Amino acid sequence: MKTNILMKYLLPLLLLLLTYFSTAEESYKLESIFNYPNNLVNTMDMSCFDNNNCLMISTDYNSTGCMVYKTSDGGITWQTLYADSLVFREDSIYFPKSLAQRCKYFDDGTMIIVTSTGKILRSEDFGNTFDIIQIPDYSYQSFEMIDKNKAVTVSVKSDGKGEYGIYKSTDGCKTWEKFNVPDSISQIWNFNKIDIQRDSSMIIGCNTHYGISYDTNYRYYFHTDFDGSFWKLLTTLNKFRMTDFHFENENLGFATGSFVNMAVNDSAFFFKTIDGGKNWQIKLQMGGKYYLFYKPIFFNMNNILLGGSGFGFFKSTDQGESWFYPTFILDTNLMEGVYFFTLSEYFGDEFYAYTSLPSQLIKGKINHTSVELTSLKPKHLYPNPVTNGTIFTTEYEIEKSGNLRIYLSNINGNLICEFFSGFKDVGYHSQQFNITKNISSGSYWLVSEINGFSHIQMLNVIR
Numbered sequence: 001m002k003t004n005i006l007m008k009y010l011l012p013l014l015l016l017l018l019t020y021f022s023t024a025e026e027s028y029k030l031e032s033i034f035n036y037p038n039n040l041v042n043t044m045d046m047s048c049f050d051n052n053n054c055l056m057i058s059t060d061y062n063s064t065g066c067m068v069y070k071t072s073d074g075g076i077t078w079q080t081l082y083a084d085s086l087v088f089r090e091d092s093i094y095f096p097k098s099l100a101q102r103c104k105y106f107d108d109g110t111m112i113i114v115t116s117t118g119k120i121l122r123s124e125d126f127g128n129t130f131d132i133i134q135i136p137d138y139s140y141q142s143f144e145m146i147d148k149n150k151a152v153t154v155s156v157k158s159d160g161k162g163e164y165g166i167y168k169s170t171d172g173c174k175t176w177e178k179f180n181v182p183d184s185i186s187q188i189w190n191f192n193k194i195d196i197q198r199d200s201s202m203i204i205g206c207n208t209h210y211g212i213s214y215d216t217n218y219r220y221y222f223h224t225d226f227d228g229s230f231w232k233l234l235t236t237l238n239k240f241r242m243t244d245f246h247f248e249n250e251n252l253g254f255a256t257g258s259f260v261n262m263a264v265n266d267s268a269f270f271f272k273t274i275d276g277g278k279n280w281q282i283k284l285q286m287g288g289k290y291y292l293f294y295k296p297i298f299f300n301m302n303n304i305l306l307g308g309s310g311f312g313f314f315k316s317t318d319q320g321e322s323w324f325y326p327t328f329i330l331d332t333n334l335m336e337g338v339y340f341f342t343l344s345e346y347f348g349d350e351f352y353a354y355t356s357l358p359s360q361l362i363k364g365k366i367n368h369t370s371v372e373l374t375s376l377k378p379k380h381l382y383p384n385p386v387t388n389g390t391i392f393t394t395e396y397e398i399e400k401s402g403n404l405r406i407y408l409s410n411i412n413g414n415l416i417c418e419f420f421s422g423f424k425d426v427g428y429h430s431q432q433f434n435i436t437k438n439i440s441s442g443s444y445w446l447v448s449e450i451n452g453f454s455h456i457q458m459l460n461v462i463r
Contacts, residue, residue, distance in 0.1 A: 027367040031331035033075030034361035044354050046344040047105040055105035066100040081127040102143045116140040142194045164190040180228030195245045201225045203245040244295045256293040268293040272320045283320045297346045307341040385460035389437040395430045402451040409445045
């Protein structure tokens with residue numbers, strides 16, 4: 001049976017799930033709505049202005065280059081708008097000259113398609129005609145649109161010198177100009193990924209120019225606006241490769257990430273901050289070799305969706321504090337595989353996503369929902385880090401009484417020691433526990449479990 005085969009691939013990825021899980025019943029009916037040539041697609045992206053009108057781009061391994069399609073009936077039928085057949089030959093193998101990278105579709109009929117070489121396709125009539133705009137000396141790194149007119153992109157020069165540049169457009173990608181970066185920053189930093197924030201400001205990932213020294217304990221990002229009127233440095237611990245930043249306001253923010261060291265049974269994380277990025281809490285961890293999370297969808301703070309390695313997605317209805325995995329009812333036309341699941345568009349009761357291995361475009365419709373709220377809320381954990389042989393304090397609030405278990409595990413989820421197991425009533429609680437001297441220095445998970453819910457907090461131990 002197809003569902004059993006799918007779970008054979010999925011279950012090993014779910015074995016190490018250390019997070020604050022809520023009990024939920026939510027199901028979606030899924031169907032495949034587009035067949036890709038050879039089911040081997042190199043790049044994909046999708047943009048919709050409502051749940052019926054969508055633009056989809058792809059590049060496949062059959063040397064067809066940038067392909068552009070649209071639907072006006074929610075994926076029942078598709079129209080091919082553009083096909084780029086330009087290829088180059090290398091060792092008797094033909095490759096597309098331009099890979100489709102990003103697209104945007106607006107309700108006035110404006111379409112923007114960005115390729116890997118800086119060739120931009122622009123339409124103002126729902127794809128009936130396209131103008132071609134070329135950004136000179138361009139190789140794609142990142143591209144985002146704030147609205148129909150404002151766009152920003154990061155490019156590395158195609159001359160082989162590895163020089164990065166940020167460009168912006170104020171007329172819907174018709175013309176481009178250099179982004180205003182102070183010399184004191186551009187002389188030190190190169191730039192890579194751009195993340196647009198709720199207030200239309202940007203967080204830009206960066207790395208130093210070759211030969212310039214920096215503190216290897218941290219990773220560096222800059223927060224700025226479209227005019228470059230301010231540049232605020234943001235740092236995170238280097239052991240996590242953090243990306244996909246989303247700040248709802250100046251204090252509340254989120255990010256995804258993974259361990260830098262692949263040898264540590266690589267894990268994927270979802271982070272949350274309530275102090276503007278000074279401190280980050282891990283709210284979801286998935287373990288497994290090379291597990292990844294992809295860019296989340298923030299429909300609102302009560303609907304956060306997060307896909308990645310494996311089939312389907314996790315969902316949070318309480319600002320990332322708790323997560324559940326919906327049930328997916330599969331149509332017979334869905335192909336079996338290992339799956340990497342990228343959410344593209346979400347409309348509350350419907351969503352679009354695409355998978356690779358195999359490549360397919362999926363539409364999901366909600367079938368049933370009933371989400372139970374969480375019953376434990378951690379408040380404070382201090383001191384952190386804690387010296388082994390000393391005491392730390394954990395404070396938490398229980399909203400539904402039950403049997404509570406608190407224990408320490410290592411990063412891979414293996415039990416280190418038990419701290420508490422017993423009944424706890426509703427209310428605010430504070431408990432102290434001793435970190436024995438035989439616990440070596442390092443990072444651990446403090447896990448709290450009650451009524452089927454689990455929550456983790458990172459506790460650092462030093463000598």
